[in-house]
Amino acid sequence: MATAAETTAARTGAREHVELAITGMTxxxxxxxxxxxxxxxxxxxxxxxxxxxxxxxDFDRGQVDLEDLIGAVEAxxxxxxxxxxxxEGDPARPYRSRLLLAVVLTVPLVLxxxxxxxRPPGWEWVSLVLATPVVFYAGWPFHRAAATNARHGxxxxxxxxxxxxxxxxxxxxxxLAAAISxxxxxxxxxxxxxxxxLGRYLEAGAKRRSGEAIRALLELGAKEAxxxxxxAEVLVPVGELVAGDRFVVRPGEKVAxxxxxxxxxxxxxxxxxxxxxxxxxxxxxDAVAGATLNSSGRxxxxxxxVGASTALSQIARLVADAQAGKAPVQRLxxxxxxxxxxxxxxVSVLTLLGWxxxxxxxxxxxxxxxxxxxxxxxxxxLGLATPTALMVGTGRGAQLGIxxxxxxxxxxxxxxxxxxxxxxxxxxxxxxxxxxxxxxGGVTEDELLSLAAGAEDASEHPIGRAIxxxxxxxxxxxxxxxxxxxxxxxGVEAVVDGxxxxxxxxxxxxxxxxxxxxxxAAEVALLEAAGSTVVGVAxxxxxxxxxxxxxxxxxxxxxxxxxxxALGLTPVLLTGDNEATARAVAAEVGIDRVLAGVLxxxxxxxxxxxxxxxxxxxxxxxxxxxxxALARADLGMSIGTGTDVAIEAxxxxxxxxxxxxxxxxxxxxxxxxxxxxxxLFWAFGYNVAAVPLAVAGLxxxxxxxxxxxxxxxxxxxxSLRLRRFRPTEDEEHR
Numbered sequence: 001m002a003t004a005a006e007t008t009a010a011r012t013g014a015r016e017h018v019e020l021a022i023t024g025m026t027x028x029x030x031x032x033x034x035x036x037x038x039x040x041x042x043x044x045x046x047x048x049x050x051x052x053x054x055x056x057x058d059f060d061r062g063q064v065d066l067e068d069l070i071g072a073v074e075a076x077x078x079x080x081x082x083x084x085x086x087x088e089g090d091p092a093r094p095y096r097s098r099l100l101l102a103v104v105l106t107v108p109l110v111l112x113x114x115x116x117x118x119r120p121p122g123w124e125w126v127s128l129v130l131a132t133p134v135v136f137y138a139g140w141p142f143h144r145a146a147a148t149n150a151r152h153g154x155x156x157x158x159x160x161x162x163x164x165x166x167x168x169x170x171x172x173x174x175x176l177a178a179a180i181s182x183x184x185x186x187x188x189x190x191x192x193x194x195x196x197x198l199g200r201y202l203e204a205g206a207k208r209r210s211g212e213a214i215r216a217l218l219e220l221g222a223k224e225a226x227x228x229x230x231x232a233e234v235l236v237p238v239g240e241l242v243a244g245d246r247f248v249v250r251p252g253e254k255v256a257x258x259x260x261x262x263x264x265x266x267x268x269x270x271x272x273x274x275x276x277x278x279x280x281x282x283x284x285x286d287a288v289a290g291a292t293l294n295s296s297g298r299x300x301x302x303x304x305x306v307g308a309s310t311a312l313s314q315i316a317r318l319v320a321d322a323q324a325g326k327a328p329v330q331r332l333x334x335x336x337x338x339x340x341x342x343x344x345x346x347v348s349v350l351t352l353l354g355w356x357x358x359x360x361x362x363x364x365x366x367x368x369x370x371x372x373x374x375x376x377x378x379x380x381x382l383g384l385a386t387p388t389a390l391m392v393g394t395g396r397g398a399q400l401g402i403x404x405x406x407x408x409x410x411x412x413x414x415x416x417x418x419x420x421x422x423x424x425x426x427x428x429x430x431x432x433x434x435x436x437x438x439x440x441g442g443v444t445e446d447e448l449l450s451l452a453a454g455a456e457d458a459s460e461h462p463i464g465r466a467i468x469x470x471x472x473x474x475x476x477x478x479x480x481x482x483x484x485x486x487x488x489x490x491g492v493e494a495v496v497d498g499x500x501x502x503x504x505x506x507x508x509x510x511x512x513x514x515x516x517x518x519x520x521a522a523e524v525a526l527l528e529a530a531g532s533t534v535v536g537v538a539x540x541x542x543x544x545x546x547x548x549x550x551x552x553x554x555x556x557x558x559x560x561x562x563x564x565x566a567l568g569l570t571p572v573l574l575t576g577d578n579e580a581t582a583r584a585v586a587a588e589v590g591i592d593r594v595l596a597g598v599l600x601x602x603x604x605x606x607x608x609x610x611x612x613x614x615x616x617x618x619x620x621x622x623x624x625x626x627x628x629a630l631a632r633a634d635l636g637m638s639i640g641t642g643t644d645v646a647i648e649a650x651x652x653x654x655x656x657x658x659x660x661x662x663x664x665x666x667x668x669x670x671x672x673x674x675x676x677x678x679x680l681f682w683a684f685g686y687n688v689a690a691v692p693l694a695v696a697g698l699x700x701x702x703x704x705x706x707x708x709x710x711x712x713x714x715x716x717x718x719s720l721r722l723r724r725f726r727p728t729e730d731e732e733h734r
Contacts, residue, residue: 018066020055022048023079026145026200027157029341030078037076041068049387055080077148092204094141099201102138102194105130106187110702113187124176124184131186135169139193155341161196163345164374164701165189171367183364185371185701192375192705199709221291221312225256228300245303249294257290257303258310264299268292270656311655344691348373351695365697372694376687376704384712385679388719393672396725401655402665409651410676412635413669415616419564419662420607420629422621423575423582426639426659427589428551430622432466435532436548438523446475448545452537454479454496455503459486463533463549467503491535499539503547506536514538520546531584556660558589563663565590569618574598574606574629604628620654620662637662664727675722679715686711 025031031050038046038055043063048055057069073080109130112123120126136143139162146162149155172184225241226233226248233248238256241247246262249255255268267279270292279295282288288301289311307313348370355366386407394404404410424430439448453471456464457478471478481494481501491504502512506524509515516524516536523546524534532548561571572593573586582596595606603621607629610617619626619633630636630650638650639657652669654661690707693699699707 015058016061018057018059018069018082020057020069020073020080020082022053022055022073023081024145024148025050025053025078026141029154029156033152033154033156034073034076034078037072038069041072044069044072050384052387052391075152077152077154092201095197095201095204098138098141099194099197102134102190102197105134106190106194109134109187109190124186127184127186128173128176131169131172131190134190134193135165138197139165142193142196155345157341159341160344160374161192164371165192167367167374168192168371168701185367188368188371188701191702192371195702195705195709196375199712202709202713222254222256226250239307241303241306243303243306247301247303249299249301251294251296251298253294255288255290255292255294255301258305259288259290259301259303261286261288262300262302264297266297266299267295269295340687344374347691347695355697368701369694369697371701372697372699372704373691375701376690376694376699376708384715384719385683386676388716389672389675389679389722392719392722393668393675393725396722397665397668400661400664400668400725400727402661402668403653403655404665404669405651405653409635410669410673412616412651413618413666414673416569416618416635416666418572418610418615419569419618419620420572420574420610420633421561421591421659422619422626423573423577423585424551425622425657426620427557427573427585428553429657430551432462432533432549433552434466434470434547435550435552436527437545438520438548439545440517440520440543443544448537448547450475450479451496451499451501451539451544452503452535452547454481455484455492455494455501457481458484458494459492461486461492463535464492464503466549467535467547496539500541501537501539503537504535509536509538509543512538512541514541514543516543516546529580529584531581553585553588554657554659556658560659560663561590563660564666567663567666569666570615572610574603574619604632607632618662618666620659622657637665660727668722668725671725672722675719679718682718683711683715 022031022034025034025048027050031048034055035046035048038044038048038057041059041064043060044057045059046055046057055073059069070080109127111118112120112127142158142161142165145156145158149159166189168185168189172186172189174180175184222238224235225238225245227236227241228234228246228248241257247256247259249266251266261282261284263284265281265283268282268288269279270289282299287304288299290305291310291312305311351373352366352370355369358366390407390410393410397404421427437445437449439445449467449471453468453475456467456471458481459465459468468478479497481496484492484494486492487504487508490508491502493500493502493508495501502508502514506516514536520536520543524536527534527546527548530550532550534546534548536546537544564571570593571591572595573582573591574595575582575585576598577585577596579594579596582594586592586594598606603626607617607619611634616635617633618635618637619629620637620639621627621630622639626638630638635652636650637652637654639654639659652665654665686707690699690704694704
């Protein structure tokens with residue numbers, strides 16, 4: 001998922017982080033053994049993911065190096081390498097030829113054993129000939145792994161399969177050679193091998209599909225860029241781009257890397273990154289993300305981030321980190337898997353001895369019951385239950401613009417009772433816009449706007465820029481202003497079309513001897529109560545009217561709040577704005593509880609107060625001042641259009657600016673958690689129910705093999721259902 005350079009050099013303080021590709025694992029017990037061996041190395045903290053076949057390791061470079069880590073894995077009987085050094089292929093391919101041989105030879109084996117009319121002369125000797133290549137060639141991966149584990153004093157799922165098939169084949173061969181009058185089990189040995197191979201084959205394909213979403217995300221980037229060199233376009237590989245390079249993106253091409261538009265205008269399709277299906281209009285000064293699609297015009301972009309620092313790479317790394325971690329619900333499965341195999345072997349031996357003590361006709365049952373116990377109890381499904389659901393769920397989230405940072409987040413979403421929403425940039429667009437233009441008597445809206453926008457055109461204040469932008473959008477060209485001056489905190493003064501114009505707070509107009517008439521003064525009170533900031537406009541000593549500016553509420557905010565309520569959450573508005581503005585915004589989006597006038601430094605304290613009152617708090621924000629509150633909350637969700645600091649402090653990143661994604665993130669997290677629990681229930685329940693039946697001699701070894709293979713495939717297939725997760729709204733509205 002990450003390049004070798006990224007994985008080997010992600011330093012945090014005195015420690016380093018590396019991701020290793022592990023080869024040779026066949027079940028959860030293997031992963032547990034490798035994890036235990038790595039964690040015994042001084043200065044190392046490691047987790048091993050059986051489903052993704054990767055180990056995530058944090059280590060102290062002063063105490064251990066990469067070679068030591070690889071050596072520890074190899075000492076446990078497995079292989080390890082940096083992901084870049086492992087050639088990715090079809091994980092099901094190693095099983096294909098062996099499975100084909102096993103199926104072709106096992107079909108007649110089973111027919112001979114169960115259908116007397118098709119048996120040829122000397123059919124038991126024919127069965128020996130057919131079963132031998134199935135057991136020893138097709139089943140060789142199991143025997144090899146079992147032998148490797150035995151050399152290291154360990155037993156895994158392969159040990160169970162190897163012991164079971166070899167016992168059946170050996171017993172049957174002895175019976176046949178010694179002419180003992182009892183049943184042979186060549187069909188059992190062959191069928192177990194074929195069924196387990198089939199299960200492995202299906203499981204390998206399903207495991208690969210579980211990681212497709214993140215692999216597809218990584219492959220979305222452009223391969224080449226049209227870099228401007230001495231005024232000419234030069235086609236270069238994306239890997240050669242450096243920050244500061246200027247490159248051209250034509251209609252239909254992908255943006256090569258993160259950057260800022262220097263010239264041109266276009267609509268950018270960001271759906272692959274944000275889940276937002278509507279293209280976003282961009283022009284000079286607007287940021288664009290690598291791998292997004294240029295839908296219309298030609299633009300020139302200056303690269304700001306390249307390689308591992310791009311938005312796409314950061315999302316992929318966050319998702320990979322989440323997939324490598326372990327949810328709290330997985331710990332019990334890990335503990336059970338680690339001790340399960342030796343316990344099963346002991347139960348099998350006791351089963352054999354118990355039936356032999358019974359004696360007589362029970363001798364045959366003793367053997368079949370012992371083999372059935374060994375085969376049916378393999379804990380493979382337990383090892384796959386959590387990581388496959390986690391891989392599919394986080395991968396689907398990445399496709400929808402929802403980045404879940406760690407598996408423990410899933411538990412937190414289940415417990416949340418209250419969601420605290422920042423106002424600016426979360427519920428609102430985060431930029432000022434003109435909300436009302438109210439001319440005085442005898443003045444038209446266009447006349448008022450021409451004077452106000454002309455005066456504000458040189459202003460750097462957000463209110464002034466909003467008025468100028470609105471004027472330009474409505475009137476086209478604005479009149480030039482002369483003698484411009486800004487009065488900090490009050491407004492601006494300028495000469496526009498020969499008129500001495502003042503735009504600002506009533507105090508500034510009063511300095512010019514201008515007072516608002518009663519009707520306009522009443523409008524000011526109404527507009528401010530509705531959450532707008534109001535400025536007066538006067539020219540040549542006469543009031544020309546009012547212009548109201550507000551941070552516009554996002555069109556989807558009210559629906560988002562409704563969806564959060566539907567999830568059983570209580571929304572709370574937390575803002576530094578005044579009470580009137582906060583109440584107005586809250587009323588419009590459907591929030592009852594408001595915490596207004598909160599200083600940036602106090603936001604985390606407000607979250608802590610809610611927690612002290614017994615609430616489990618989720619916080620949604622986008623700014624630097626939200627970072628402490630995001631970190632303090634039980635579940636932090638950052639709007640991805642916000643700052644890197646906020647994104648780093650959160651548990652879930654909503655890449656798009658749409659607050660509805662917060663509800664989708666909680667729904668997806670809860671769905672993933674419920675899938676994990678469903679998988680674990682099936683895996684535990686299967687073993688709890690199946691082992692006693694096998695001990696009682698009620699399960700044939702062939703049926704046991706089929707059931708065990710089905711259990712693993714069921715768990716992975718159940719996890720794959722998360723790929724069909726849909727947002728609450730139709731995709732066309734996203």
